[in-house]
Amino acid sequence: AQKVTQAQTEISVVEKEDVTLDCVYETRDTTYYLFWYKQPPSGELVFLIRRNSFDEQNEISGRYSWNFQKSTSSFNFTITASQVVDSAVYFCALSEAPSGGYQKVTFGIGTKLQVIP
């Protein structure tokens, strides 16, 4: 069975600080996909990134960056120079190779990030 662990339930930082959200996953598959989603107070999940298990290149998108390390089964997310608008719950998620023609996504419990002005 696949599993996603987000050990940090809540994090508070002061605006402009950098913050890293940790994600550790478990899977028996060699082919899988990892995701990060943002859930602002409005409730709608917003897709941030998807990586497949064969691509370990780190990725940067503006103030966001992701560090994928298969050796430690981690997919950590860093926000540089945090802003108040970054305040939300962030979910890490995993889906294994499709079975039955679709991918079932397993979400972590989420990390609530509060950015204080």
Added chain:
Amino acid sequence: GAGVSQSPRYKVAKRGQDVALRCDPISGHVSLFWYQQALGQGPEFLTYFQNEAQLDKSGLPSDRFFAERPEGSVSTLKIQRTQQEDSAVYLCASSSGTINNEQFFGPGTRLTVL
């Protein structure tokens, strides 16, 4: 609109009542997922449709939960004889394909069972 929409946004039901939650996916999206998100938890998979076919209902908590997508577009999640433990946010997501596709989520329906 271009996104996934859900209605109602909020629903309060008395224990034992039946409820129906609606999801309008993005037009043309083949895949539709329902998730249940309890307070302080991540979304948990309930069921999956590929067009009108319900390919996976392994996440439905009990036989009181029933979902349908008769014409391969709009989907309804029905909960019969609601219980307090059914209180949660019910999220719907759709994607254009079946594999390796981003899921677009709706705003959810917050169900409170008194």
